[in-house]
Amino acid sequence: MTDLGAVAWPPAPIRTERLVLRESRARDRAAFIELSASPEVHTYLGGPRLPEELERAMPEVPAQRSGSFVVDLEGAMIGQILLRRAPEHRRPDAAGKVDLGYLFLPRAWGFGYATEACAAALDWFAGVLPGEPVVLTTQTANVGSMRLAAKLGFTEVERFRAWDAEQWLGQWSRPPGVPSD
Numbered sequence: 001m002t003d004l005g006a007v008a009w010p011p012a013p014i015r016t017e018r019l020v021l022r023e024s025r026a027r028d029r030a031a032f033i034e035l036s037a038s039p040e041v042h043t044y045l046g047g048p049r050l051p052e053e054l055e056r057a058m059p060e061v062p063a064q065r066s067g068s069f070v071v072d073l074e075g076a077m078i079g080q081i082l083l084r085r086a087p088e089h090r091r092p093d094a095a096g097k098v099d100l101g102y103l104f105l106p107r108a109w110g111f112g113y114a115t116e117a118c119a120a121a122l123d124w125f126a127g128v129l130p131g132e133p134v135v136l137t138t139q140t141a142n143v144g145s146m147r148l149a150a151k152l153g154f155t156e157v158e159r160f161r162a163w164d165a166e167q168w169l170g171q172w173s174r175p176p177g178v179p180s181d
Helices: 026-037 051-057 113-128 143-152
Strands: 020-022 068-073 076-085 098-104 134-139 155-162 165-172
Touching (some): 020 113, 026 051, 026 076, 068 113, 098 113
Parallel strands (some): 098 134
Antiparallel strands (some): 068 076, 155 165
């Protein structure tokens, strides 16, 4: 199970103070290739893919699937937010729950965009599926991702070893009827 089930997709764009979370468009293809080919972005994700391979394999309109948001700053893609069901082969505490993932271009790092975009996506999610928990997995060595998880309100469920590194699994949930701050 990888989609969000009964959630209508795509939703209307989600607007924050500085960003828009929206579905992907053909004009985002170059940014998706840059994101997937970036050694910095993929330091903790198994390494980058070759740009030539991505050029051949990437569809004209990438990532058009339920739960995939483009993060747009002033009309240009700077990242991607993913909300998808964790596969059954993942950790028992994560299996079947919605998993939050995010990737941002290095030039967008350090400005709070990831926090702003992820918080908006979580608020949207809590509105369409109230009370359903969200999980996030990251390497403990990824200090930035660990810091972001804490800012977003994820609490540790467990640590485990996978892909030759210590991993951290956290869970987020907002009880129904509790507004964000």
